[in-house]
Amino acid sequence: MSGQLSTEEVAHIARLARLEITEEESATYAGQLSAILEHVDAVRRLDTAGVPPTSHAFELRNVLRADEPRPCLERDEVLAGAPRAEDGRFLVPRILGEEP
Amino acid sequence: MSGGARAGEDAAIEGVAGYEVVVGLEVHCELSTATKLFCGCANAFGAPPNTQVCPVCLGLPGSLPVLNRRAVELAMRIGSALHCEIRPSTFHRKNYFYPDMPKDYQISQYDEPVNADGYLELPGGARVGIERAHIEEDTGKTTHVGGGGRIHDADHSLVDYNRAGVPLVEIVSRPDIRGAEQARSYVSELRAVLVATGASDGRMEEGSLRVDANVSVRREGSEGLGTRCEVKNLNSLRSLGRAIDFEAERQVAVLRSGGRVVQETRHWDEDEGRTSSMRSKEEANDYRYFAEPDLVPLVPDEELLERATRAMPVLPAARRVRLSALVGDDTAADQVTTVVDLGLDDLVVAAAALGADASLALRRAANEAAQRPEQARRIDAGVFARLLSLESAGTLSATQSKAVLAEVLESGGDPEEIARRLGFEALPAAELEAVLDEVVASHPAEWERYVGGDDKVAQLLTGLVMRATRGRANGKAVAAALASRRA
Amino acid sequence: MTPAASGALALAAQVRAGERSAASVLEESLAAIRGRDPELHCFNALADAHARERADEVDRLVASGTDPGPLAGVPVALKDNICTRSAPTTCSSRILAGWTPPYDATVVSRLAAAGAVVVGKTNLDEFAMGSSTENSATGPTRNPWDTGRVPGGSSGGSAAAVAAGMVPVALGSDTGGSIRQPAALCGVVGVKPTYGVVSRYGLVAFASSLDQIGPLATTVAEAAAVLEAIAGHDDRDSTSLEQAAPRCSEVLDDGARGLRVGVVADFLADASPDCTGAVRAAADVLAGHGASVEEVALPELLHGLSAYYLIAPAEASSNLARYDGVRYGLRVDAPDVETMNGRTRAAGFGPEVKRRVMLGTYVLSAGYYDAYYAQAQRVRTLVARAFARAYAGVDVLLAPTTPSVAFPLGSKTSDPLEMYLADLFTIPSNLAGHPAMSVPFALGEGGMPVGVQVLAPALGERAMFRAAAVVESGADPRARGPVPARGAR
């Protein structure tokens, strides 16, 4: 049946979304998300053959700005909210994954 | 990883005989704009960390991107130079988490890139297809602290977002490149085009140009493509060539040992001279692309196209054609490439237009002037033409002419004056005749053979005259004098 | 009398004329907040120090003979997802607790240029995801009409602050009804402008293609004045429209003669009798003022809800990726960055945000994009086409704002779907990018206010405000805030 999510799928989505969830939460989300998907499933049954998708409310084109510098932030302001910083840079723990 | 693949890690001995190496390159090129792609922060290399950032390029909540007109023009300029179709395009979000990416998505072009379906012509005449050349934003820069600076051994990492949001054009070639040498040729030619168009400063060492190589191998004569590996961290032409050679040999070794090449991303280690697998986890990327709601489509209207192609310079391929045609000598292709690469072709063409011998001009440009290209690009074509004419007329010997050229490159000045200062005034005809008399008298046997038709002796006799005049004699004048005595 | 009871326009007129000081108006507003906010929890933070400086500045301008602008000295509350240097911007989320942006949203600069004084930041459903302001890390806001009920959401703090007379006007944001629905539930006017009329620069994004900032006020005229102050092209927002801001104040006295009004028949069946009755009565008011009124069938609009709950979470999943513990906000330490991201987000986001981030991630992921996301975008097109069909024959549409009056706190928190239905009638305008507004019209069940929604085509604000002014003139005056303190009933 369409719109039914398994706990494994939920775990996979949580990994993609970088949300650490427990197995128990996986089960809860599986139920809730399945219910929502079941409800919105109506849109999948609508006949939309030949209907183009809308991604933006209006069809604006070529909104461009001049290549002219504007002031940057002071570094104190940049780092003010940083959970951790060192040598003027943001400090993060070890990176295990590779940059795609 | 299969056992075969592991064998391949070390092998790379047997070479790739019987296989064809197929390469596609992805080149990320930083555009020479004053500001970043979506904000007014300076696009400048080398500023103190996190001083070239604002709410937009830091991805602060609530900030919005606005597209830089100049970046668009330069992207279209690249497309035009690469013979691409410049199309209506849209921006998408490429979603993945990485600490150097402020928004945890990259704004890039996906299924509708601004440039598509072009080609780059290499010096040998081969054409490499360009699949697309699209606009996207750069990421920040991460420094790994501890563990020798290697990512996985590091204790922690530090992030500088100065580079985040710098405009890039990613140029994706078709898998038309065959082997390391052609790959190097492609990148250096592409670099020349990017520099010529003013789109980029082309500095690989500063990361203005970054290359990833998709490498696969297939049995010679077969049509399909083998499984490819993407090789990253290629910071120079040398790395590129070495990495492709290594990777191709590794893949062939895997196949020869009955293994199967695994599609993966591999990291080139310049010090160790090898590629190694980068994937720490077996999880395929799922970038969840969707249309960037904060940006609107880009349509190449007349104004944009006009500004993009305005004052487009003659590009290297066309300049090579022009120079080759001028010289009319197919064997001089390497010299033509060198001269165009160094930007000395205008000098040669101008000197020829002023009456200089084109072949001689090319030779002097490709060999002597090429030693000091910076100075050579500054010398006056008239001066160069006069010097070449002195040589052609026999007033200066080749050796003398090169010495004068070196002086012109060093400190400028008038070639005749320099020749005089260096004591290269032509030997008066009477003096040359007197020296010749002496030589003929002291070497009667050789003279007889020469008169008898043995041209090989001419070289010896000329050498004797040269020695006697301490090089002041002009080779051509000596040859002419010898010939007239024999007649 | 509280500043809100005086009305923003009357206050501004007095301040500009030098009859009242902006400083005294501000102190009255702050006193009203101190008096009722402990009970209602409309505010996440006050910007009182900065507000006092601003009020003094306004008074100095008046003293020097300079006009501080049309909203001189008017205290304004901002939804806490609008960036301000003067106070933290948290989106009512633990993940941004204590974060103060190093920049002001464009609307903040525009309000300042109009002479208004920002007093503080109002509560919302976390990241604007919700319809009751119960999904807030700082606790729920209560409805000033009945503190046992929700104020609606997500701009519940702004709506309740205006309804309680703490401020005469406030700003909210509307992605699927988040201004209009709480306005209706709190008995105030709430406007969602045409997408692109008000700059989104500095509005913390929920669903970028749907979000729009708009005013909440006690009267249609005040809402028009605030909209005019904040509207207009902004070169920091690529989706900002070039067109000049609609001048709505001019048309408020134009009446309804010649106006063609359509009543959205499809919505009437799904609304409570209170809400349906209010729409029919409002239509009669318009007809009585010379408008032509007809019922129009727009069944496609009912599919908007499903499309919305695919599109908005998809965009949100991407917009909220940046809260990763690296640059600002919460970080939960971990030995590696990936685990740190995951734990930070797990601890920082509430359940509704997580649900929508997961839903959005799912519908964009490989294999599901076409079936869900792309299909929802096609339905979005169908909604826009349905509206276009209707607007070929009418100037504005009339509909209920909500299916019912304000519901009791906690009554819908256990079932996300039940809560989503609260936005059934407001969502289509966001999908189409059209303007729509809610006008308090009658009292319904439990003496709670009922709003009527006026919808118009893109940039149809003038016709919309014209109709809204007429509807307001025929409304039950008791249905409109500010409401005196009454407590739970």
Ligand SMILES: [Mg+2]
């Ligand atoms: Mg890329």
Ligand SMILES: [Zn+2]
């Ligand atoms: Zn910036």
